[in-house]
Amino acid sequence: MNPFRFLRRSLHWRITFLIGTGMLVLAAALRLSSLWESKEISARVLSERQGLARAVADHLDYVLQANLILLQNVALEARAGIGEEDIAPLRASLREAFLRSIFTGGIFLLDQTGKRVWSEPQRSLSLPEPGKLPLIRQALASGKPEVSNLVPGGRKIYAVVPVRDWRGKLVGVVGGELDPESSRFRSLLHPLRLGDTTYLELVDGQGIVLASTRKGRTFQKSDHGRFLRRLIQEKRSVVGTCHSCHEEGGVPEREREVIAFAPLRVAPWGVSIRQAEKEALASVLLIRQRLFLIGTLTVLLSLLFAWGVARSVTRPLGVLTQAAQRIAQGNLDEPIPALGEDEIGRLAYTFDQMRLALQDSLATIAEGKRDLEKRVQERTQELERLYRELQSKEEIRGELLKKVITAQEEERKRIARELHDETSQALATLLVSLETGVATAPDRLKEHLYRMKEMVDRTLDSVHRLIFDLRPSLLDDLGLSSALRWSAERHLESLGIDLSFTVTGVERRLPPEVETTLFRIGQEAISNIARHADAESVRVVIAFNEKSVCLQIEDDGKGFEPEQVVQAGQGGQGLGILGMQERAALLEGNLVIQSAPGRGTRVHVEVPLREGRKGGGL
Ligand SMILES: Nc1ncnc2c1ncn2[C@@H]1O[C@H](COP(=O)(O)OP(=O)(O)O)[C@@H](O)[C@H]1O
Ligand SMILES: [Mg+2]
Numbered sequence: 001m002n003p004f005r006f007l008r009r010s011l012h013w014r015i016t017f018l019i020g021t022g023m024l025v026l027a028a029a030l031r032l033s034s035l036w037e038s039k040e041i042s043a044r045v046l047s048e049r050q051g052l053a054r055a056v057a058d059h060l061d062y063v064l065q066a067n068l069i070l071l072q073n074v075a076l077e078a079r080a081g082i083g084e085e086d087i088a089p090l091r092a093s094l095r096e097a098f099l100r101s102i103f104t105g106g107i108f109l110l111d112q113t114g115k116r117v118w119s120e121p122q123r124s125l126s127l128p129e130p131g132k133l134p135l136i137r138q139a140l141a142s143g144k145p146e147v148s149n150l151v152p153g154g155r156k157i158y159a160v161v162p163v164r165d166w167r168g169k170l171v172g173v174v175g176g177e178l179d180p181e182s183s184r185f186r187s188l189l190h191p192l193r194l195g196d197t198t199y200l201e202l203v204d205g206q207g208i209v210l211a212s213t214r215k216g217r218t219f220q221k222s223d224h225g226r227f228l229r230r231l232i233q234e235k236r237s238v239v240g241t242c243h244s245c246h247e248e249g250g251v252p253e254r255e256r257e258v259i260a261f262a263p264l265r266v267a268p269w270g271v272s273i274r275q276a277e278k279e280a281l282a283s284v285l286l287i288r289q290r291l292f293l294i295g296t297l298t299v300l301l302s303l304l305f306a307w308g309v310a311r312s313v314t315r316p317l318g319v320l321t322q323a324a325q326r327i328a329q330g331n332l333d334e335p336i337p338a339l340g341e342d343e344i345g346r347l348a349y350t351f352d353q354m355r356l357a358l359q360d361s362l363a364t365i366a367e368g369k370r371d372l373e374k375r376v377q378e379r380t381q382e383l384e385r386l387y388r389e390l391q392s393k394e395e396i397r398g399e400l401l402k403k404v405i406t407a408q409e410e411e412r413k414r415i416a417r418e419l420h421d422e423t424s425q426a427l428a429t430l431l432v433s434l435e436t437g438v439a440t441a442p443d444r445l446k447e448h449l450y451r452m453k454e455m456v457d458r459t460l461d462s463v464h465r466l467i468f469d470l471r472p473s474l475l476d477d478l479g480l481s482s483a484l485r486w487s488a489e490r491h492l493e494s495l496g497i498d499l500s501f502t503v504t505g506v507e508r509r510l511p512p513e514v515e516t517t518l519f520r521i522g523q524e525a526i527s528n529i530a531r532h533a534d535a536e537s538v539r540v541v542i543a544f545n546e547k548s549v550c551l552q553i554e555d556d557g558k559g560f561e562p563e564q565v566v567q568a569g570q571g572g573q574g575l576g577i578l579g580m581q582e583r584a585a586l587l588e589g590n591l592v593i594q595s596a597p598g599r600g601t602r603v604h605v606e607v608p609l610r611e612g613r614k615g616g617g618l
Contacts, residue, residue, distance in 0.1 A: 015310035023302030105177025147267035505544030532555025
């Protein structure tokens with residue numbers, strides 16, 4: 001799992017983190033540079049300390065050198081005097097040197113065997129055996145001035161200068177005894193005013209303190225004895241901080257110190273300046289402390305600043321986000337507050353303009369929608385009105401059609417009755433008269449009358465056919481199937497067409513309008529077969545169902561395109577088929593004509609039977 005995931009999810013934390021990290025890096029860099037700076041300062045302080053130690057060592061060198069010169073002068077005096085009887089001048093010079101030098105213990109002259117020739121002051125000086133003082137042998141061997149370490153037994157220091165005769169041969173030594181406790185020697189280390197914890201020490205080549213600005217340190221072993229001994233041997237200056245100042249056993253642990261050490265050139269000694277680190281590097285420590293304080297404060301302030309910057313960005317963004325959510329939820333009324341003149345402020349302003357524009361367009365759309373709805377409603381009402389109008393017109397048309405058809409049927413009936421009662425009666429009477437006339441008339445008229453009788457006979461036949469077509473009495477007397485069968489036989493069989501006639505279901509009398517309608521439809525279909533089909537066989541089926549009656553007339557003739565006929569019917573053609581459809585429709589029946597060129601024709605009509613169907617026969 002990514003530990004920085006929270007940064008990806010929060011802009012606030014991201015900005016805080018980035019600025020904070022930048023500030024921390026800056027603070028760390030500053031801290032590093034200040035550390036480096038304070039190191040530089042402490043190095044400078046240390047090098048100053050070293051310079052100081054060097055200066056003190058130089059001063060001591062100078063004093064020792066001057067005293068060795070005094071001894072040297074005595075040695076020059078002594079090269080003539082040694083071995084002479086009269087040593088008065090030599091004594092005088094020894095005395096003078098004793099008074100002027102730092103050799104408060106006394107000055108002495110030894111011959112080359114180490115035997116004392118003279119010493120000043122005569123009494124107080126109790127020289128150690130020359131054999132026990134390696135320094136004298138050393139000086140006699142090397143021929144150079146020598147300064148000793150602290151000689152253990154007597155807590156004294158000795159300096160010797162070799163004496164040469166005129167030929168340069170070593171004939172003895174002039175020496176001086178130094179008492180480290182003498183005030184003249186002690187005054188060599190003037191206390192340096194460097195602070196409360198600073199002290200100077202003069203250490204000999206054995207690590208023993210010869211003089212110290214601190215009380216009680218003289219003749220003690222220095223706590224850094226071994227180290228200082230080596231430095232003195234190697235004639236090396238050194239400066240540093242002492243971290244574990246407990247080298248030689250028995251020396252109590254001390255606080256951290258700054259030590260600057262410089263060896264002397266003339267004597268096997270060295271000068272050390274020591275000071276508590278706290279004091280020596282007080283300024284550096286103070287700088288470090290202050291820097292730490294300033295650094296911590298800077299980091300805290302920078303984090304606060306980063307947080308503030310992040311907040312100044314994310315707060316208006318939060319306001320904007322809330323506004324966007326409100327708008328997404330459809331609340332366009334609440335305005336987006338002004339968020340200043342910066343980029344986010346401008347964004348908020350633009351966003352608010354967008355909100356207003358959106359509000360405007362939504363209002364326009366709503367108005368348009370209302371307008372449209374109103375118009376649709378008006379249109380629907382208009383259509384409903386038109387539909388009702390059409391329906392009532394359709395009803396009226398149906399009524400009219402019904403009336404027309406009824407009137408037509410009535411007229412047919414009337415004409416048929418007239419033809420039957422008047423014309424066919426008259427023709428029958430005429431026929432009987434003519435038959436009588438043929439029997440009784442003279443021969444010359446007989447043939448004439450006979451032809452007349454024949455003509456009347458044929459006319460009577462066609463009147464009967466006309467009467468039947470107009471209104472077959474069979475339909476009223478025997479019903480649909482008998483009338484239709486008779487009509488089919490009469491029209492089709494005379495044309496040599498093979499006719500099959502089937503009745504299914506329970507044959508019964510139907511309401512007169514149903515019978516008339518189905519008869520007229522059948523009559524038209526049969527007439528069409530006779531006139532147009534060129535058929536060889538025809539099949540008629542009447543099906544008496546429980547709730548409807550079906551009539552189907554099918555031929556195997558040449559067929560036709562019913563659609564074309566119906567369209568062409570507009571111009572006056574195909575009124576027969578149209579009439580069939582109208583009649584079926586008046587009884588809420590359904591008429592289907594299936595036909596195609598060369599495939600025969602099938603006319604199928606179904607009329608529902610409803611109880612209480614009203615209306616006269618059509
Ligand atoms: N059984 C049929 N076989 C072939 N053609 C037919 C048949 N019935 C109708 N038609 C065709 O349909 C046309 C329209 O018939 P119809 O509406 O009865 O008008 P009409 O009989 O006066 O021509 C006819 O002219 C004929 O071409
Ligand atoms: Mg026809």
